[in-house]
Structures are given as C-alpha cells and as structure tokens.
Amino acid sequence: MAKKVIMTEADIKRTIARISHEIVERNKSTKNIILVGMRTRGVPLAKRLASNIESFEEMKIPVGILDFSLYRDDISSQDIPLVIKSTDIPFSVDGKVIVLVDDVLYTGRSARAALDAIIDLGRPLSIQLAVLVDRGHRELPIRADYVGKNIPSSKDEEIEVRLTETDEIDEVAIIPKPGREG
C-alpha cells in the first residue's frame, strides 16, 4: 500500500485561513484569545493561525508552546522515556480563552493530557481545541471545536502531517503503519 496524499500545501493554507476565521467568529472578538500549540507540530500551526488572525484583526495574538509529555497516561508503559521539552506559556491563562492547537486528533489522550497541563497553569475562561486532521477512533469523550479535515482512517494506517517548519514540506498523507522493527 502506497502513500496517499490527502492535503496539499494549498489545501493546508486554505484550511488554516478558514479555521482562523472560525476562531474569531465563534469567540466574537480576539481580545482574550491565546493560542497554545501542542508540541511538536501544533506549534507551527498555532503560529500560522495567529499570524492569519493578526492579518485581518490587527491585534497581536499571544502564542504559547505546550509540552504535555509530563501529563501522559502511558509514561511507564513506554520502553524508553520520552524526550520532553519546555512548556513556554509566558503569560497568565486566568480568564483567557485558550485554543489548543494540534495536528491530528486521534484517541483524544494527548488532548486530555494537554487539558490537565493547562489547568495546572491557572483557570482559563474556556479551553477550545483546533486540529488540522480528525481521524476518528476516540478513546475518551473529547471532540475538537475546529477541524481542518475529517479523515476516516483505519487503525492500521498512519496519518502523516508534514509542515515546512519541521519537515520542509506542507503535506498530509495516509501511509500504512510501519511494521515493528526487530
């Protein structure tokens, strides 16, 4: 089974533009909005959303970076510890509308961990979730507020999101799950 491209660079650009408008529309203003990118690929997505919103609202949107690894529920079932990087949210989240941004929504466990991580930082007014791809197979009662594209997928497939900031190209593709090594 070969790789199948689902979204091209132009698709991703249009989708991000649409989500930017949806965020503003839904929240009626941009005043209290903070975008928080979930490491790794949520970070460039959050930055792109912010610069989009800034371009038509003429207001600076703060962008934070969240590493939720410390809140994962599968830490001790990993064979090796995960590399963790810093959370960088250098502003108060109290009373703010936090929009969590991630590339793929799958089981919902990352979003659960991110929710806990944000709540440890303060008491936001609300937390919303924006994802580029929703591939289904939720294991927790979690849904996204903004979805770029719904991609029904099999658990035997992987959704590969590549972004220029991290991978030199903008592209979303379905690939067969690589077999376990060894």
Added chain:
Amino acid sequence: MEAVGQIKAIDLKDEKPQPAQKIWKHKHILDLDDFSPSEIDLVMQTTEAMHEILSRPIKKVPTLRGKTVVTLFYEASTRTRSSFELAAKNLSADISNLTVSSSSVTKGESLIDTLETIEALGADIVVMRHPYSGAPNLASKHVKASIINAGDGWHAHPTQALLDMYTMLKHKNSIKNLKVTIIGDIIHSRVAHSNIWSLTKMGAEVTICAPSTLLPKGMDNPQPYFPKVNVTTDIDKAIKGADVVMGLRLQLERQQSGLLPSIREYSRLYQITEERLSKADNDVIVMHPGPVNEDVEIASTVAHGDKSVINEQVTNGVAVRMALFYLLAGGSHNE
C-alpha cells in the same frame, strides 16, 4: 541529535521526532564517566523543561504518580537530600527517607541486607549516599530498583556535576571551550571528580588548582583512561581568563591529617578573593557546591557577590534531579 552542550535557542528544526529517544541507556546513575555527550545533552534539555515547572505557582506535575523513591543516606546531608525529596514530590512520586547510622555498614553484608529490605518495600528508585567509594555500584548489582549515587566517598557525585553544568549553561551559551577552574580540595572531592568527567566530555577546558598535597597524583601526566585537565598550584594562573570559577569546601579535618600547615595559610594562598577574581573573564561566574566555609576557601564578599550563582545552583539542583527521576522512571526499561 548532535550533542552540542546547549539548551538555549532550540528552534523548530530541532523538533523533528528524534532518535534522541533512543539515546538514554542508563538504569542507574553511578558516575558520569559512562555518560555519552548525547545523554548529557538529553539531561540538560529535560532539566530545562523541569526548570519551567519550578517557576509555576503550582510546582507539581502528575508524571511519577505511584512510583516510590527511597533515600538512603549513610552520611550527613542537608541540601542534597532535601533537593532529592522536593524533586520527587514535584513529580508526585512517593518518597521515604531512611536514616542509617554509619556504624551499621562497616560490614558489606549489612548494606545489601538494607537494600533487600528497601526492595521489599517496593522502591523504584533508591537515592544513596555512602562514605565508601563504590558502594552504589555494589548496590546496583543487588537490587532491581534504579540506584542514584548521591555521593560516595571520594569517588563521585554525578547529580551535583549535572546541576553545575546546567547552571553554567544558564549563563554561558555552550560548554564547549568554556574555561572552568576548580579550586580547592580536589583530591577528596567527589564533586570535582564528577565535574571533570562531564565537563571534559562536553569540550570544556578544565583547570584544577590546589596545594600539591590536595592534588591527585599523576593528573598532569594522564592515563589514557582519564580525561585531560590542566593542573597548577598557582591560583592566579588558574583564575586568569576563566569563565567559571568553582570553589570547593575545604574539609577542615585535613589540617589534622597533616595535609595543610594551617587553615590560615591555606586561606591566604588559595582563597577566592575579589582581587584574584578580577583577573578572570569579565563575565565570570562563581560556583560552590556548598556548604561554604566563608572566608576560608572563598571570601564572603565573593560568595554573596554579584558574580556568585551559588543559590541558583541549589534551585537548579531540584530541576536536574526531577529530570533524572523522570529519565529513570519514565520508561519501563525493558531490555
């Protein structure tokens, strides 16, 4: 990931899914001689993440819920032990402190017996300080838990060296080519020994300075196994141009043992004073593992001066130990 000895300016390009996850090889932390530069980099990066937690209003994350840490100290300690304790608590691990009188371990078996008891208590990590060099290495062969050496005899104090390196990185961009001068009782200092391993591995230029009775023999003519350092008995030469000056505690009993004529003479010839420090690099930082004998190995004006990062070292110690707990307990270590 290329090991660079840096924590700053990590840009997005560095965030590709890393084989870095395969870097970590340690089940125990006994000394830094068997650490690869990539592993040290990983510890520094993880520490940076932990450091951010310490700046939060609620300094607690649920990462190690259900894990048990036991501290087993056969030697006195204030900051190291409480630093480990706070680190474990910040990660939501359970911690139990065992106090042992030093007399009960003169026989090898009783140490192992104690460890077997700890094992039966269900410890995942044992933090151990012992007056005999190598005791943690022995311990690591007898328990399933991970052992962290919190200081053994004259041998090693790896967590101190890692927090020292992290503190240097907070002030300097890179460890590579950094001029680090360590002054004081080198021969008895496990802090100096571990620091020499970690600093030379990351490319620092290390100078050690002490009266010849407090310098290990053969350091100026190193064995292939041991890292190369500059050795001098001249403190002015040692400090000149240094980026980091690290003082070590003069263990006052050394005078009785005949290694020093008098404490007064030592402090006159080897004290880190403002005047001597003025010959160092302009941005020099002054470090000390503590506890400090003020006005013996270091002038109190220097220890509390604006170049001193001694209190930062204590804070950073908690972050480094959180990082190590995470790296040891974060995986299941199936081998």
